[in-house]
Amino acid sequence: MPVNTHAGDQRRPPFNAESARRLREALGMTPAHVAYGIAAAYGLRISPATVASWELGETSPTETELTALAGALWCAPGELLGAPGTLREYRLATGLAPDDLARRIGMDQSSYDALEAGGVWRGNDRQAAALAEVLDLPLPALVRFTGQESHLTEMLTSAATTRWQGYVRPVQKVVPLPKQQIQDALEDLFAEYHDIMAASLNWGNGGSSVESGRAGRAFLDRIVAEFWERVGLSG
Structure with a gap:
């Protein structure tokens, strides 16, 4: 069984709807303001109704939309995530792109992409230590993600x-x-x-x-x- 993925829509990370609403309100913004900010900075056409739907927990943003929402709310992506469970979710919490993370742990991107998709860990001890440091992984997660x-x-x-x-x-x-x-x-x-x-x-x-x-x-x-x-x- 893959250890780095969840069943379901892999493009939609766990989303903290309450945190998104609280951050927006703290900035004095409306859903329309957030939608405008996402469009202006990222070119994504998101309606105010969609933003409101995210905050109500009726739907959740994709990975790309989550990154854009974090930018519009002036926060780190991790502040909009629920508790991470997969390798991809821990990466998203840091705001790193897959190629950035692969480079920082000394792994070629194709190998990292395969790992994040649920593949078998084939890295060495140095890469495992780097992965734990960059993603701030708790020890149980590191043991799981490295196939041990x-x-x-x-x-x-x-x-x-x-x-x-x-x-x-x-x-x-x-x-x-x-x-x-x-x-x-x-x-x-x-x-x-x-x-x-x-x-x-x-x-x-x-x-x-x-x-x-x-x-x-x-x-x-x-x-x-x-x-x-x-x-x-x-x-």
């Missing part, structure tokens, strides 16, 4: 179900956090998984291996999110 989340999932699953001690260093290679922090998280995941398995077997003396397995699988299905929570990061 599936490997992390496998290691965390094994750590929770077998001997967690052997996975501290391997996990730390993917997640560069202090060793003690990772150790505490893995030990906690191991303890909680086995507590869940034991508890589900003892529910009202009517537990079964099927119930135990179901509860255990549910925990393992969210193992990465559980890990990020334990190290104090949002996944």
Whole structure:
């Protein structure tokens, strides 16, 4: 499954309608003023009704329209976005064009474009570090965008179900956090998984291996999110 895209219209980023309305009102502008500013500066013919529709959350601007709207409202594109989830959305929040970002991380644009479209990360560690710095990526997002989340999932699953001690260093290679922090998280995941398995077997003396397995699988299905929570990061 692509890790850098959402299903749906890829040309329409998540839009913060309330922020757009608040910024416009703070400038003393009407939707007609905004529409005029977009047309004058960017050559885009947007009606005042469309601007009002964006602010009501009935429709949302495309990437090009979002950039123009930010210009008309004298703000950064990121101020008009909802919480970014994809690589493209993090880029939009910075106001960078794809070619600008590719150049700043030392990657050819075709490779970057493929990545943003949901392709596989083929960059090196230096490029990953640059990507994180330029886009101000939280660690969970960096791990996801550089294609390491599936490997992390496998290691965390094994750590929770077998001997967690052997996975501290391997996990730390993917997640560069202090060793003690990772150790505490893995030990906690191991303890909680086995507590869940034991508890589900003892529910009202009517537990079964099927119930135990179901509860255990549910925990393992969210193992990465559980890990990020334990190290104090949002996944």
